[in-house]
Amino acid sequence: MSLPGCLLDSSFLFQPRKPPMLLFDAHLDLAWNAVEWNRNLELPTSEIRLFEKHYTDIVPGDCTVSFPEMQRGNMGLCVATLLPRLHRKDKPLTFYQSRESTYAAGYGQLAYYRAMVRKGVLQDLPTGAAVREHCELWQKFLTGEVTDRPAIGYILSMEGASPILNPQQVDEWYDAGLRIVGPAHYGPNEYCHGTGSVGGLTADGQQLLREMDRVGLLLDATHLADQSFWEALDIFGGPVLASHHNCRSLVPSDRQLTDEQIQALIQRGAVIGAAFDNWMIKPGWVKYVTSPDSVSMNDIVTHIDHICQLAGNANHSGIGTDLDGGFGREQSPGDLDTIADVQRMSELLSQRGYSDADIEKIMWRNYVEFFERNLK
Numbered sequence: 001m002s003l004p005g006c007l008l009d010s011s012f013l014f015q016p017r018k019p020p021m022l023l024f025d026a027h028l029d030l031a032w033n034a035v036e037w038n039r040n041l042e043l044p045t046s047e048i049r050l051f052e053k054h055y056t057d058i059v060p061g062d063c064t065v066s067f068p069e070m071q072r073g074n075m076g077l078c079v080a081t082l083l084p085r086l087h088r089k090d091k092p093l094t095f096y097q098s099r100e101s102t103y104a105a106g107y108g109q110l111a112y113y114r115a116m117v118r119k120g121v122l123q124d125l126p127t128g129a130a131v132r133e134h135c136e137l138w139q140k141f142l143t144g145e146v147t148d149r150p151a152i153g154y155i156l157s158m159e160g161a162s163p164i165l166n167p168q169q170v171d172e173w174y175d176a177g178l179r180i181v182g183p184a185h186y187g188p189n190e191y192c193h194g195t196g197s198v199g200g201l202t203a204d205g206q207q208l209l210r211e212m213d214r215v216g217l218l219l220d221a222t223h224l225a226d227q228s229f230w231e232a233l234d235i236f237g238g239p240v241l242a243s244h245h246n247c248r249s250l251v252p253s254d255r256q257l258t259d260e261q262i263q264a265l266i267q268r269g270a271v272i273g274a275a276f277d278n279w280m281i282k283p284g285w286v287k288y289v290t291s292p293d294s295v296s297m298n299d300i301v302t303h304i305d306h307i308c309q310l311a312g313n314a315n316h317s318g319i320g321t322d323l324d325g326g327f328g329r330e331q332s333p334g335d336l337d338t339i340a341d342v343q344r345m346s347e348l349l350s351q352r353g354y355s356d357a358d359i360e361k362i363m364w365r366n367y368v369e370f371f372e373r374n375l376k
Protein backbone atom coordinates (compact mmCIF):
# COMPACT_ATOMS: atom_id res chain seq x y z
CA MET A 1 0.00 0.00 0.00
CA SER A 2 1.38 3.37 -0.91
CA LEU A 3 0.79 6.69 0.72
CA PRO A 4 0.04 9.76 -1.41
CA GLY A 5 2.98 11.65 0.10
CA CYS A 6 5.40 8.85 -0.82
CA LEU A 7 4.16 8.82 -4.40
CA LEU A 8 5.24 12.40 -4.81
CA ASP A 9 8.68 11.63 -3.35
CA SER A 10 9.28 8.53 -5.48
CA SER A 11 8.29 10.24 -8.74
CA PHE A 12 10.89 12.87 -7.89
CA LEU A 13 13.49 10.20 -7.13
CA PHE A 14 12.93 8.28 -10.36
CA GLN A 15 13.14 11.28 -12.65
CA PRO A 16 15.68 10.29 -15.32
CA ARG A 17 19.07 11.81 -14.56
CA LYS A 18 20.56 13.86 -17.41
CA PRO A 19 23.45 11.89 -18.95
CA PRO A 20 26.83 13.67 -18.98
CA MET A 21 27.49 15.90 -22.00
CA LEU A 22 29.55 14.68 -24.93
CA LEU A 23 32.26 17.10 -26.05
CA PHE A 24 33.78 17.81 -29.47
CA ASP A 25 37.05 19.77 -29.67
CA ALA A 26 37.77 21.07 -33.18
CA HIS A 27 41.43 21.81 -32.59
CA LEU A 28 44.09 19.83 -30.75
CA ASP A 29 47.75 19.40 -31.69
CA LEU A 30 48.06 15.99 -30.02
CA ALA A 31 50.80 14.47 -32.19
CA TRP A 32 52.85 17.68 -32.10
CA ASN A 33 52.85 17.43 -28.31
CA ALA A 34 53.67 13.74 -28.32
CA VAL A 35 56.37 13.79 -30.97
CA GLU A 36 57.95 17.24 -30.76
CA TRP A 37 57.53 17.97 -27.04
CA ASN A 38 58.02 14.28 -26.24
CA ARG A 39 54.91 14.16 -24.05
CA ASN A 40 53.43 10.81 -23.10
CA LEU A 41 49.76 11.70 -23.55
CA GLU A 42 48.63 8.44 -21.97
CA LEU A 43 49.74 9.75 -18.57
CA PRO A 44 47.63 11.90 -16.26
CA THR A 45 48.49 15.60 -16.66
CA SER A 46 49.76 15.61 -13.05
CA GLU A 47 52.53 13.15 -14.01
CA ILE A 48 53.40 15.02 -17.21
CA ARG A 49 53.72 18.23 -15.18
CA LEU A 50 55.96 16.56 -12.62
CA PHE A 51 58.28 15.20 -15.31
CA GLU A 52 58.46 18.53 -17.15
CA LYS A 53 59.34 20.52 -14.00
CA HIS A 54 62.96 19.78 -14.95
CA TYR A 55 62.66 21.25 -18.45
CA THR A 56 60.84 24.55 -18.00
CA ASP A 57 63.08 26.26 -20.57
CA ILE A 58 62.09 23.73 -23.25
CA VAL A 59 58.38 22.94 -22.85
CA PRO A 60 55.52 25.41 -22.43
CA GLY A 61 53.79 25.77 -19.05
CA ASP A 62 51.82 23.20 -17.06
CA CYS A 63 50.28 20.67 -19.46
CA THR A 64 46.45 20.65 -19.57
CA VAL A 65 45.79 17.99 -22.24
CA SER A 66 46.26 14.24 -22.08
CA PHE A 67 44.11 11.27 -23.06
CA PRO A 68 42.95 10.46 -19.49
CA GLU A 69 41.84 14.10 -19.05
CA MET A 70 40.02 14.09 -22.41
CA GLN A 71 38.26 10.90 -21.31
CA ARG A 72 37.38 12.41 -17.93
CA GLY A 73 35.78 15.35 -19.76
CA ASN A 74 33.89 13.00 -22.15
CA MET A 75 35.70 14.54 -25.09
CA GLY A 76 34.76 11.71 -27.38
CA LEU A 77 35.58 13.36 -30.70
CA CYS A 78 38.10 15.92 -31.89
CA VAL A 79 39.98 17.31 -34.82
CA ALA A 80 43.64 16.37 -34.41
CA THR A 81 46.35 18.10 -36.39
CA LEU A 82 49.61 17.45 -38.11
CA LEU A 83 51.65 20.51 -37.14
CA PRO A 84 55.25 20.56 -38.30
CA ARG A 85 56.10 24.23 -38.00
CA LEU A 86 58.31 25.81 -40.62
CA HIS A 87 61.04 28.21 -39.48
CA ARG A 88 60.43 31.55 -37.89
CA LYS A 89 63.31 33.91 -38.44
CA ASP A 90 63.66 35.00 -34.81
CA LYS A 91 63.86 31.40 -33.58
CA PRO A 92 65.83 29.67 -36.33
CA LEU A 93 66.54 26.39 -34.59
CA THR A 94 63.16 25.84 -32.94
CA PHE A 95 61.38 25.06 -36.20
CA TYR A 96 62.03 23.06 -39.34
CA GLN A 97 64.21 24.75 -41.91
CA SER A 98 62.83 23.19 -45.08
CA ARG A 99 59.50 22.02 -46.45
CA GLU A 100 60.96 18.56 -46.96
CA SER A 101 61.66 18.39 -43.22
CA THR A 102 58.04 19.38 -42.48
CA TYR A 103 56.87 16.72 -44.94
CA ALA A 104 58.87 14.08 -43.09
CA ALA A 105 57.77 15.37 -39.67
CA GLY A 106 54.12 15.33 -40.85
CA TYR A 107 54.44 11.63 -41.54
CA GLY A 108 56.13 11.16 -38.18
CA GLN A 109 53.16 12.74 -36.41
CA LEU A 110 50.78 10.65 -38.51
CA ALA A 111 52.65 7.52 -37.38
CA TYR A 112 51.92 8.52 -33.76
CA TYR A 113 48.16 8.69 -34.43
CA ARG A 114 48.30 5.32 -36.17
CA ALA A 115 50.15 3.78 -33.22
CA MET A 116 47.47 5.11 -30.84
CA VAL A 117 44.73 3.68 -33.08
CA ARG A 118 46.44 0.27 -32.98
CA LYS A 119 46.50 0.54 -29.19
CA GLY A 120 42.78 1.36 -29.05
CA VAL A 121 43.35 4.79 -27.48
CA LEU A 122 42.30 6.76 -30.58
CA GLN A 123 39.93 6.00 -33.45
CA ASP A 124 40.39 7.50 -36.93
CA LEU A 125 37.16 8.97 -38.36
CA PRO A 126 37.76 9.51 -42.09
CA THR A 127 34.11 9.55 -43.26
CA GLY A 128 30.81 11.15 -42.25
CA ALA A 129 29.43 7.69 -41.47
CA ALA A 130 32.37 6.96 -39.16
CA VAL A 131 31.78 10.24 -37.32
CA ARG A 132 28.08 9.43 -36.85
CA GLU A 133 28.77 5.87 -35.65
CA HIS A 134 31.42 6.98 -33.20
CA CYS A 135 29.12 9.69 -31.84
CA GLU A 136 26.34 7.12 -31.38
CA LEU A 137 28.72 4.80 -29.56
CA TRP A 138 29.65 7.61 -27.16
CA GLN A 139 25.96 8.44 -26.59
CA LYS A 140 25.32 4.80 -25.70
CA PHE A 141 28.23 4.91 -23.28
CA LEU A 142 27.07 8.15 -21.66
CA THR A 143 23.52 6.86 -21.21
CA GLY A 144 24.83 3.60 -19.74
CA GLU A 145 23.66 1.42 -22.62
CA VAL A 146 27.22 0.15 -23.12
CA THR A 147 29.79 -0.04 -20.34
CA ASP A 148 33.13 0.02 -22.18
CA ARG A 149 34.56 3.51 -22.53
CA PRO A 150 35.01 4.20 -26.27
CA ALA A 151 38.26 5.44 -27.79
CA ILE A 152 38.68 9.13 -28.58
CA GLY A 153 37.68 9.64 -32.21
CA TYR A 154 39.63 12.09 -34.37
CA ILE A 155 39.42 13.67 -37.81
CA LEU A 156 42.86 14.35 -39.25
CA SER A 157 43.76 17.94 -40.09
CA MET A 158 46.88 19.89 -41.04
CA GLU A 159 47.72 23.29 -39.55
CA GLY A 160 49.93 25.14 -42.04
CA ALA A 161 50.20 23.41 -45.42
CA SER A 162 54.00 23.38 -45.75
CA PRO A 163 54.16 19.55 -45.61
CA ILE A 164 52.12 19.41 -48.84
CA LEU A 165 55.09 19.79 -51.16
CA ASN A 166 53.05 20.81 -54.19
CA PRO A 167 49.31 21.29 -54.80
CA GLN A 168 48.96 17.97 -56.65
CA GLN A 169 50.26 16.11 -53.60
CA VAL A 170 46.85 16.47 -51.91
CA ASP A 171 45.91 13.04 -53.32
CA GLU A 172 48.75 11.41 -51.42
CA TRP A 173 47.79 13.14 -48.18
CA TYR A 174 44.10 12.35 -48.64
CA ASP A 175 44.98 8.68 -49.11
CA ALA A 176 47.02 8.90 -45.92
CA GLY A 177 43.86 9.96 -44.05
CA LEU A 178 44.02 13.76 -44.14
CA ARG A 179 40.56 15.39 -44.30
CA ILE A 180 41.05 19.09 -43.41
CA VAL A 181 43.73 21.58 -44.42
CA GLY A 182 44.35 24.93 -42.78
CA PRO A 183 46.74 26.40 -45.38
CA ALA A 184 48.04 29.05 -42.99
CA HIS A 185 49.73 29.22 -39.61
CA TYR A 186 51.85 32.11 -38.30
CA GLY A 187 53.49 34.26 -40.98
CA PRO A 188 53.64 33.72 -44.72
CA ASN A 189 54.28 30.36 -46.35
CA GLU A 190 54.47 29.02 -49.90
CA TYR A 191 50.70 29.09 -50.30
CA CYS A 192 49.33 32.08 -48.44
CA HIS A 193 49.75 34.65 -45.69
CA GLY A 194 48.99 33.68 -42.13
CA THR A 195 48.54 35.36 -38.74
CA GLY A 196 50.83 38.36 -38.28
CA SER A 197 51.49 38.86 -42.00
CA VAL A 198 49.66 40.77 -44.69
CA GLY A 199 48.86 39.51 -48.17
CA GLY A 200 46.95 37.12 -50.39
CA LEU A 201 47.35 33.64 -51.82
CA THR A 202 50.28 32.72 -54.04
CA ALA A 203 49.68 31.06 -57.43
CA ASP A 204 50.44 27.72 -55.72
CA GLY A 205 47.99 28.62 -52.96
CA GLN A 206 45.20 29.19 -55.48
CA GLN A 207 46.04 25.86 -57.10
CA LEU A 208 46.15 24.12 -53.70
CA LEU A 209 42.57 25.22 -52.98
CA ARG A 210 41.35 23.93 -56.36
CA GLU A 211 43.07 20.60 -55.75
CA MET A 212 41.59 20.40 -52.23
CA ASP A 213 38.17 20.96 -53.76
CA ARG A 214 38.75 18.23 -56.33
CA VAL A 215 39.83 15.62 -53.79
CA GLY A 216 37.27 16.51 -51.10
CA LEU A 217 39.49 18.09 -48.46
CA LEU A 218 37.76 20.65 -46.21
CA LEU A 219 39.17 24.15 -45.70
CA ASP A 220 40.04 25.41 -42.22
CA ALA A 221 40.03 29.22 -42.49
CA THR A 222 41.74 29.74 -39.12
CA HIS A 223 45.07 31.64 -39.32
CA LEU A 224 44.47 33.00 -42.83
CA ALA A 225 45.48 36.67 -43.11
CA ASP A 226 42.53 38.86 -44.13
CA GLN A 227 43.35 39.11 -47.84
CA SER A 228 44.17 35.39 -48.02
CA PHE A 229 40.90 34.62 -46.17
CA TRP A 230 38.74 36.45 -48.72
CA GLU A 231 40.63 35.08 -51.71
CA ALA A 232 40.39 31.54 -50.32
CA LEU A 233 36.63 31.83 -49.83
CA ASP A 234 36.28 33.04 -53.43
CA ILE A 235 38.30 30.20 -54.96
CA PHE A 236 37.35 27.29 -52.70
CA GLY A 237 33.86 25.93 -53.34
CA GLY A 238 33.79 23.16 -50.73
CA PRO A 239 32.90 23.15 -47.02
CA VAL A 240 34.69 25.61 -44.74
CA LEU A 241 35.18 25.65 -40.97
CA ALA A 242 37.16 27.85 -38.58
CA SER A 243 38.55 25.39 -36.07
CA HIS A 244 39.91 27.70 -33.32
CA HIS A 245 38.89 31.30 -33.76
CA ASN A 246 37.45 34.11 -31.65
CA CYS A 247 35.92 37.52 -32.44
CA ARG A 248 37.88 40.63 -33.43
CA SER A 249 35.13 42.97 -32.27
CA LEU A 250 35.89 41.72 -28.72
CA VAL A 251 39.68 41.30 -29.01
CA PRO A 252 41.38 43.42 -31.69
CA SER A 253 44.20 41.75 -33.73
CA ASP A 254 44.34 39.90 -37.01
CA ARG A 255 44.26 36.52 -35.21
CA GLN A 256 40.51 37.02 -34.62
CA LEU A 257 37.62 37.09 -37.13
CA THR A 258 35.90 40.35 -38.08
CA ASP A 259 32.10 40.38 -37.95
CA GLU A 260 32.11 40.47 -41.75
CA GLN A 261 34.25 37.32 -41.84
CA ILE A 262 31.98 35.62 -39.30
CA GLN A 263 28.95 36.47 -41.46
CA ALA A 264 30.68 35.06 -44.56
CA LEU A 265 31.51 31.85 -42.69
CA ILE A 266 27.91 31.56 -41.47
CA GLN A 267 26.71 31.95 -45.08
CA ARG A 268 28.97 29.05 -46.03
CA GLY A 269 27.56 26.81 -43.29
CA ALA A 270 30.77 26.89 -41.23
CA VAL A 271 31.11 26.07 -37.56
CA ILE A 272 33.50 28.34 -35.63
CA GLY A 273 35.35 26.78 -32.69
CA ALA A 274 35.96 28.98 -29.64
CA ALA A 275 39.67 29.11 -28.75
CA PHE A 276 40.80 28.87 -25.10
CA ASP A 277 44.05 30.84 -25.47
CA ASN A 278 43.96 33.84 -23.12
CA TRP A 279 45.35 36.48 -25.47
CA MET A 280 42.56 35.66 -27.93
CA ILE A 281 39.88 35.90 -25.23
CA LYS A 282 40.45 39.24 -23.49
CA PRO A 283 41.99 42.35 -25.00
CA GLY A 284 45.36 43.39 -23.62
CA TRP A 285 46.21 40.01 -22.09
CA VAL A 286 50.00 39.52 -22.17
CA LYS A 287 51.80 36.24 -21.44
CA TYR A 288 53.86 36.25 -18.21
CA VAL A 289 52.56 39.76 -17.46
CA THR A 290 48.80 39.41 -17.02
CA SER A 291 47.57 36.78 -14.58
CA PRO A 292 45.73 33.79 -16.08
CA ASP A 293 43.11 34.44 -13.38
CA SER A 294 42.05 37.64 -15.11
CA VAL A 295 40.42 35.48 -17.80
CA SER A 296 37.68 32.95 -17.14
CA MET A 297 35.73 30.50 -19.29
CA ASN A 298 32.78 32.86 -18.97
CA ASP A 299 34.74 35.28 -21.18
CA ILE A 300 34.78 32.57 -23.87
CA VAL A 301 30.98 32.33 -23.61
CA THR A 302 30.96 36.02 -24.60
CA HIS A 303 32.72 35.15 -27.88
CA ILE A 304 30.35 32.24 -28.53
CA ASP A 305 27.38 34.46 -27.75
CA HIS A 306 28.65 37.12 -30.18
CA ILE A 307 28.73 34.56 -33.01
CA CYS A 308 25.26 33.25 -32.07
CA GLN A 309 23.89 36.82 -32.04
CA LEU A 310 25.34 37.48 -35.51
CA ALA A 311 23.89 34.19 -36.81
CA GLY A 312 20.54 34.63 -35.07
CA ASN A 313 20.87 31.02 -33.87
CA ALA A 314 23.29 28.61 -32.18
CA ASN A 315 24.05 26.59 -35.32
CA HIS A 316 27.51 27.93 -36.11
CA SER A 317 29.35 27.90 -32.78
CA GLY A 318 31.46 25.13 -31.36
CA ILE A 319 34.50 24.47 -29.20
CA GLY A 320 38.05 24.46 -30.61
CA THR A 321 40.18 24.81 -27.51
CA ASP A 322 43.77 24.66 -28.89
CA LEU A 323 44.70 23.98 -25.24
CA ASP A 324 47.85 22.07 -26.29
CA GLY A 325 48.86 24.64 -28.92
CA GLY A 326 52.20 25.60 -27.41
CA PHE A 327 50.96 26.83 -24.05
CA GLY A 328 49.67 25.48 -20.78
CA ARG A 329 47.91 26.69 -17.65
CA GLU A 330 49.86 29.97 -17.67
CA GLN A 331 47.96 31.04 -20.79
CA SER A 332 44.58 29.36 -20.20
CA PRO A 333 41.52 30.71 -18.35
CA GLY A 334 42.16 30.81 -14.60
CA ASP A 335 39.20 28.53 -13.82
CA LEU A 336 40.54 25.75 -16.06
CA ASP A 337 43.00 23.22 -14.67
CA THR A 338 42.80 20.62 -17.44
CA ILE A 339 40.81 20.02 -20.62
CA ALA A 340 38.26 18.04 -18.57
CA ASP A 341 37.06 21.39 -17.19
CA VAL A 342 35.75 22.38 -20.63
CA GLN A 343 32.65 20.42 -19.51
CA ARG A 344 31.81 23.43 -17.33
CA MET A 345 31.03 25.43 -20.46
CA SER A 346 27.55 23.81 -20.49
CA GLU A 347 26.77 25.30 -17.10
CA LEU A 348 28.13 28.71 -18.13
CA LEU A 349 26.08 28.70 -21.35
CA SER A 350 23.01 27.74 -19.34
CA GLN A 351 23.60 30.65 -16.94
CA ARG A 352 23.75 32.89 -20.04
CA GLY A 353 20.24 31.72 -20.97
CA TYR A 354 21.05 29.08 -23.58
CA SER A 355 18.57 26.20 -23.88
CA ASP A 356 19.66 22.58 -23.41
CA ALA A 357 19.26 21.97 -27.15
CA ASP A 358 21.49 24.95 -28.03
CA ILE A 359 24.11 23.99 -25.46
CA GLU A 360 24.28 20.52 -26.99
CA LYS A 361 24.78 22.09 -30.43
CA ILE A 362 27.68 24.18 -29.21
CA MET A 363 29.33 21.43 -27.16
CA TRP A 364 29.30 18.78 -29.91
CA ARG A 365 26.32 18.56 -32.23
CA ASN A 366 27.19 21.38 -34.67
CA TYR A 367 30.59 19.89 -35.44
CA VAL A 368 29.38 16.28 -35.54
CA GLU A 369 26.66 17.21 -38.03
CA PHE A 370 29.04 19.40 -40.03
CA PHE A 371 31.41 16.48 -40.54
CA GLU A 372 28.58 13.98 -41.11
CA ARG A 373 27.38 16.23 -43.94
CA ASN A 374 30.71 17.16 -45.43
CA LEU A 375 33.07 14.18 -45.16
CA LYS A 376 32.53 11.89 -48.12
Ligand SMILES: [Zn+2]
Residues within 6 Å of the ligand: 159, 223, 244, 322, 325
Ligand atom coordinates in the same frame (compact mmCIF):
# COMPACT_ATOMS: atom_id res chain seq x y z
ZN1 LIG B 1 46.57 27.57 -34.26
